[in-house]
Amino acid sequence: MNPQAFEAQLQAAGYSPAVEVQRPAGYGLETHQHPFDAWALVTAGSITLVVDGVATRYAAGDMFRLPAGTPHLESAGPEGVTYFSGRREAAAS
Numbered sequence: 001m002n003p004q005a006f007e008a009q010l011q012a013a014g015y016s017p018a019v020e021v022q023r024p025a026g027y028g029l030e031t032h033q034h035p036f037d038a039w040a041l042v043t044a045g046s047i048t049l050v051v052d053g054v055a056t057r058y059a060a061g062d063m064f065r066l067p068a069g070t071p072h073l074e075s076a077g078p079e080g081v082t083y084f085s086g087r088r089e090a091a092a093s
């Protein structure tokens with residue numbers, strides 16, 4: 001999927017316009033969570049997310065979603081990572 005098609009999917013699902021995020025090799029962030037739904041398209045390199053103890057690696061061309069409030073760890077692959085990411089306000093409970 002290309003960034004333009006991804007942007008169209010974000011818009012259709014009520015997400016904010018995508019922003020490009022770049023993280024260098026060695027980047028890592030301990031357990032945290034976001035107050036928004038996140039949806040991302042990896043365009044270069046790779047990123048590993050750990051959710052509920054399960055590590056999943058996403059490489060160029062892969063997409064991932066994280067619902068608001070999902071505790072997770074993240075780390076960039078040895079080549080770093082670049083991805084486009086959109087946000088959507090969490091649904092009120």
